Amino acid sequence: MSLLSVVLLMLGAVGYACTDRFERIYTPQGAAHLTIKNMNGDIRVNAWDRKTINVRAITLPPAKVEDRVSGNEFTISVKRHLPPGAASFEVSVPANTSITLSNVMGKIEVNGVAGDVAVDSIDGEIRLQGIRAASVDVKVTAGNIFFEGDLLDGGSCSLQAVKGDIDVTLPAATPFDLNARSLSGAINIGDFINNLMGGSKLRKNVSGTHLRGGARLSLTTFSGRVLLHKK
Amino acid sequence: MFCNQCQELVSDYIDGALELGEQLQVERHLADCEACRAVRDDLLQIVHFSRQLPLQTPSGAVWSRIRSEVDSQQPASVWYRTARRLSTMRSRHFDMSIPQLVASAAALVIVASVTVALLRRQGPVDLTTTGGSATPQEKSLLSHRDVAQMEEKINELAQTVEQRKRTWDPELREAFQRNMIYVDQSLAECHHDLDANPADDLSQELMLGAYREKMRLLASFSEF
Numbered sequence: 013m014s015l016l017s018v019v020l021l022m023l024g025a026v027g028y029a030c031t032d033r034f035e036r037i038y039t040p041q042g043a044a045h046l047t048i049k050n051m052n053g054d055i056r057v058n059a060w061d062r063k064t065i066n067v068r069a070i071t072l073p074p075a076k077v078e079d080r081v082s083g084n085e086f087t088i089s090v091k092r093h094l095p096p097g098a099a100s101f102e103v104s105v106p107a108n109t110s111i112t113l114s115n116v117m118g119k120i121e122v123n124g125v126a127g128d129v130a131v132d133s134i135d136g137e138i139r140l141q142g143i144r145a146a147s148v149d150v151k152v153t154a155g156n157i158f159f160e161g162d163l164l165d166g167g168s169c170s171l172q173a174v175k176g177d178i179d180v181t182l183p184a185a186t187p188f189d190l191n192a193r194s195l196s197g198a199i200n201i202g203d204f205i206n207n208l209m210g211g212s213k214l215r216k217n218v219s220g221t222h223l224r225g226g227a228r229l230s231l232t233t234f235s236g237r238v239l240l241h242k243k
Numbered sequence: 244m245f246c247n248q249c250q251e252l253v254s255d256y257i258d259g260a261l262e263l264g265e266q267l268q269v270e271r272h273l274a275d276c277e278a279c280r281a282v283r284d285d286l287l288q289i290v291h292f293s294r295q296l297p298l299q300t301p302s303g304a305v306w307s308r309i310r311s312e313v314d315s316q317q318p319a320s321v322w323y324r325t326a327r328r329l330s331t332m333r334s335r336h337f338d339m340s341i342p343q344l345v346a347s348a349a350a351l352v353i354v355a356s357v358t359v360a361l362l363r364r365q366g367p368v369d370l371t372t373t374g375g376s377a378t379p380q381e382k383s384l385l386s387h388r389d390v391a392q393m394e395e396k397i398n399e400l401a402q403t404v405e406q407r408k409r410t411w412d413p414e415l416r417e418a419f420q421r422n423m424i425y426v427d428q429s430l431a432e433c434h435h436d437l438d439a440n441p442a443d444d445l446s447q448e449l450m451l452g453a454y455r456e457k458m459r460l461l462a463s464f465s466e467f
Binding site: 051092095096116117132134135151153154172174175193195196214216217232234235 | 412414415418421422425426428429432433436445448449452453456459460463464466467
């Protein structure tokens with residue numbers, strides 16, 4: 013083996029162990045829609061009081077991050093490789109930004125967002141806090157889902173896990189139409205049960221209207237608990 | 244954890260019947276041990292294969308004859324019986340080695356395959372019926388066509404995943420297998436519930452959701 017080959021091998025080994033950084037600042041004109049398509053790694057999105065969207069990612073090769081901008085649509089994608097590598101995102105957005113996140117493995121956290129939120133994940137916990145969105149749609153195969161926030165009149169919040177608990181905290185005065193289903197776990201809606209009218213209160217399905225109703229709250233887990241708390 | 248301990252627990256692991264601590268121990272061992280992963284993969288293939296067998300609707304007379312020959316003990320479907328046979332091993336406390344377990348499961352699959360082959364000779368396929376008692380009209384939410392389309396799509400995606408899986412690293416393979424187990428367990432429970440109460444809307448909705456989850460999972464991993 014030549015000296016050059018040895019040097020290249022050493023450089024390659026060093027390069028593989030190093031992380032890369034991806035950083036972008038976008039300035040949308042009005043309400044924006046941000047999409048992040050990740051494979052392996054955590055995603056954290058925080059609302060802030062600035063008008064820019066800041067995206068920072070730390071990647072472990074061969075994961076490679078690409079972005080695409082079309083008007084107020086911002087799409088960040090991790091190119092699919094084998095082995096998948098990893099990419100962890102830290103994102104700051106104006107509160108009215110709509111968020112679409114997809115991931116295969118890793119935790120997802122969204123804080124303080126008032127735009128629509130859609131999360132599609134396979135393996136990892138999903139935590140949504142301080143959310144006040146007209147539409148929330150979360151699907152995860154294995155992982156607990158935590159939601160703390162409020163529901164807008166006429167809006168919808170759909171949380172679904174195959175294996176994991178669904179834990180929701182809402183203000184006591186929030187009106188909603190509930191449909192909670194668990195194939196093989198307990199459903200406990202706490203004090204909300206006292207003001208839940210109509211519907212059913214079965215072991216696998218609790219449904220009904222809280223106060224005057226309005227927002228649709230759909231909570232489904234196949235193996236796990238559904239828990240509803242008052243804030 | 245040693246290999247013999249892991250292999251004693253691996254069928255319970257597939258069943259999702261382990262406590263969290265045991266589950267994590269098994270997962271840690273599997274991550275490092277190729278031999279035990281091979282045992283687990285063999286078991287998974289048997290479980291998956293048996294669960295993917297098409298479901299049939301024989302005429303009443305044929306069903307009675309088949310059922311009396313194949314399963315005079317339990318009233319559930321072939322599909323469900325095979326899956327439950329594997330999933331209830333822990334509760335029955337069988338004292339079996341892994342090779343015995345694999346051989347038993349393989350035998351069950353063969354019995355199920357022969358039964359399906361016999362059923363195929365008798366009449367048209369009805370993919371939605373999981374037992375002898377349900378009529379198509381009772382499953383209003385799950386139309387035959389919808390279920391057939393979903394199963395067709397699932398089979399296509401599963402083939403793609405199977406081809407690509409060879410190139411995956413252990414972490415990705417582990418994540419896929421684990422999540423597939425969760426989805427298949429949910430589907431098995433939905434089938435069980437529908438066997439018991441074919442007209443139950445909730446069970447139908449959940450089964451539809453479980454099928455969609457399986458498609459979502461396979462679609463996601465088919466891109467690797």
